[in-house]
Amino acid sequence: MREVGVLGIGQTPVGEHWxxxxxxxxxxxxxxxxDEAGMARVDAIYVGNMASGLLCGQENLATxxxxxxxxxxxxxxxxxxxxxxxxxxxxxxxQAIAGGSHERVLVVGVEKMTDRVTDGVTAALATAxxxxxxxxxxxxxxxxxxxxxxxxxxxxxxxxxAFAPFAVLAHANAAKNPNAFYRQAISAAxxxxxxxxxxxxxxxxxxxxxxxxxAVVLAPLDVCRxxxxxxxxPLGVRIAASASATDTVALGARRDPLVWESVAASAxxxxxQAGVGLxxxxxxxxxxxxxxxxxLSLEACGFADRFAAxxxxxxxxxxxxxxxxxxxxxxxxxxxxxVGASGTYQFVEAVLQxxxxxxxxxxxxxxxxxxxxxxxxxxxxLTHILEAV
Amino acid sequence: MELPRFxxxxxxxYRLEGTRCPxxxxxxxxxxxxxxxxxxxxLEPQRFSGRATLxxxxxxxxxxxGHASLAPYAVALVRLEEGPLVAAQLTDVGEEPxxxxxxxxxxxxxxxxxxxxxxxxxxYKFRPRLEEERP
Numbered sequence: 108m109r110e111v112g113v114l115g116i117g118q119t120p121v122g123e124h125w126x127x128x129x130x131x132x133x134x135x136x137x138x139x140x141x142d143e144a145g146m147a148r149v150d151a152i153y154v155g156n157m158a159s160g161l162l163c164g165q166e167n168l169a170t171x172x173x174x175x176x177x178x179x180x181x182x183x184x185x186x187x188x189x190x191x192x193x194x195x196x197x198x199x200x201x202q203a204i205a206g207g208s209h210e211r212v213l214v215v216g217v218e219k220m221t222d223r224v225t226d227g228v229t230a231a232l233a234t235a236x237x238x239x240x241x242x243x244x245x246x247x248x249x250x251x252x253x254x255x256x257x258x259x260x261x262x263x264x265x266x267x268x269a270f271a272p273f274a275v276l277a278h279a280n281a282a283k284n285p286n287a288f289y290r291q292a293i294s295a296a297x298x299x300x301x302x303x304x305x306x307x308x309x310x311x312x313x314x315x316x317x318x319x320x321x322a323v324v325l326a327p328l329d330v331c332r333x334x335x336x337x338x339x340x341p342l343g344v345r346i347a348a349s350a351s352a353t354d355t356v357a358l359g360a361r362r363d364p365l366v367w368e369s370v371a372a373s374a375x376x377x378x379x380q381a382g383v384g385l386x387x388x389x390x391x392x393x394x395x396x397x398x399x400x401x402x403l404s405l406e407a408c409g410f411a412d413r414f415a416a417x418x419x420x421x422x423x424x425x426x427x428x429x430x431x432x433x434x435x436x437x438x439x440x441x442x443x444x445x446v447g448a449s450g451t452y453q454f455v456e457a458v459l460q461x462x463x464x465x466x467x468x469x470x471x472x473x474x475x476x477x478x479x480x481x482x483x484x485x486x487x488x489l490t491h492i493l494e495a496v
Numbered sequence: 497m498e499l500p501r502f503x504x505x506x507x508x509x510y511r512l513e514g515t516r517c518p519x520x521x522x523x524x525x526x527x528x529x530x531x532x533x534x535x536x537x538x539l540e541p542q543r544f545s546g547r548a549t550l551x552x553x554x555x556x557x558x559x560x561x562g563h564a565s566l567a568p569y570a571v572a573l574v575r576l577e578e579g580p581l582v583a584a585q586l587t588d589v590g591e592e593p594x595x596x597x598x599x600x601x602x603x604x605x606x607x608x609x610x611x612x613x614x615x616x617x618x619x620y621k622f623r624p625r626l627e628e629e630r631p
Contacts (some may be wrong), residue, residue, distance in 0.1 A: 359581035
């Protein structure tokens, strides 16, 4: 296995890009990453995307992206793992370099959600669940997460305001990220007054529907080191770990739906691979599609005991300046959640933190960070650990 | 949902048929081909009683395409008497959320809007149990 490094990153701002198609967004992020890497060609392209078929009527997406970005005839394939597609595409790129199949790969996470009106987007997102036994019965993606949050509130005996700190910190951090969709701070009082989408989940518990693309160029680490002085990168970044794990697609088939085994297993494998402990991490980018997902992920990874994530959040432990900053550039909630692109955005943001290039959102002295992309309601998880070198 | 898929699912949707493992006696709903507990193949059909209790529920106001005529509606995870935890809509309930543990029973109702081919999909939903079993 070869060590894998990051040669370039790129991203489009996250938002409602009415005038830009899925190919325009992907090509823009790809060109930005290639320009930063100082490269015109790659051996292969891995496109992380959840639902281009349903949202844009477009499959064969990776070839379209290769064409739009001017990278033909490079090998290109779409990687799909529901909302974790962006993380899964990073892992595919990592494996291609680590295993020696390729010397230079481009990973692009992209999702174009605003080509559809809301009921179509809701139906597309519901395909991450069990089609025959969840989605067909009207269990939308938000509904399944709402059931989990209701149960968490019941078992923990707290009100939904216990989840306010997660949304408040995400928005506070997004305000410092020029590429974030929701760049306004919110208060706990605004969170409390937010209307329900599927009770107890409100608008401010939820990452919004939006468009965006983020891209990464990966290469063997020795190449990245050698090129350090030629590019704008002040520091190199290596992928210290890449790990994935799965759980049942249907929530009901789990022994305990509030214990996310896929997240736990992928984090455990990643930490072991990197040879580090949770306490060594300078920041963590969870898959905060809903505030309940943040809490369950923190607990599954072991950052918090069962039902204790809300208590630690209340103490400010996860906010900027806390002992484990999360969602440092806004997370899915504040930056926005173009689903199949989110895992790639997390990775790009982690690289910015480790280069010391995160601007106002910089975690001081960040050397080691963990990103985690989760698909379905905890059914597939991708965990990456990145290190400044 | 079009006819071939619905036809394949009819036993589960109409009479809550799942599977039972002859090796370890685990009951599954939805039905499986390989036991989730012991890995055995060759599972037997298992018809569930339809008696259940509520795990947790929510109320969907922004319905996905195919469910607009039913919205707002309650959807829940319910614990079948025989063990499995199942996602299903609740029916004959008001706007107030039901507490966890509420006794429920299966009924057959329309689960989706009729789509362009005109097929109306019927299947299981759960309502608060009408009558408690007498001792």
